[in-house]
Amino acid sequence: MSNDARTQQEDAYLALQSTDEFQALRKKFRGFVFPMTGFFLAWYFLYVLLSIFAPGFMGQKVAGNITIGLLFGLGQFVTTFAITFIYARWANRELDPMAERLGARLDAPKEV
Template identity: 65%
Template sequence: MSNDAPASAAEDRYAEVQNSAEFEELRTKFRKFVFPMTIAFLAWYFLYVLLSVFAKDFMGTRVVGDITWGLILGLGQFVSTFAITMYYARWADREFDPRAEALAQKMGGHHR
């Protein structure tokens, strides 16, 4: 039974953190950032795919030399991925991580 006690205490602690108002606020803040970003990125990605399938003439239109709209929009996928990643990293450093760290310390958890 002594092996069950530490596991039970850890489970109780986990449930306490998960049910706390601070954790709920942190989860809500995370979701309000991540879900809209994910939807926006997926919409942009699927627009590119749909244009590639259904608007081949447009995607093949040359803009400058051999550079087409398809190439520009395709490279835009990479640029937008890096931009979103950098935006998330800054947001997390500024808004999310300090609150998560404060919650971990308050709940007696380990910090980085």
């Protein structure tokens, strides 16, 4: 790809990036991802802090050798998979159609 073609492609992307539609896409993405990340980090740090400052609580047996700490740890994996599943469904429904429309504008043949 020549430098001229690359510059034209970069200019087209920068022009698309400044549109209201692109900004709406970014806002929608951030509106989902930032709160979900905050939730997961709070949940993770709760687990870590309880492990450090409440070992008696985390060591309480629930059934057999299964402790509350073990359930919290397994809950981290369950939460990770759930967030991934929720995001994939949400993105397919909400984000991808908007992104595809913007991508089609970027890929459309340009008039010279």
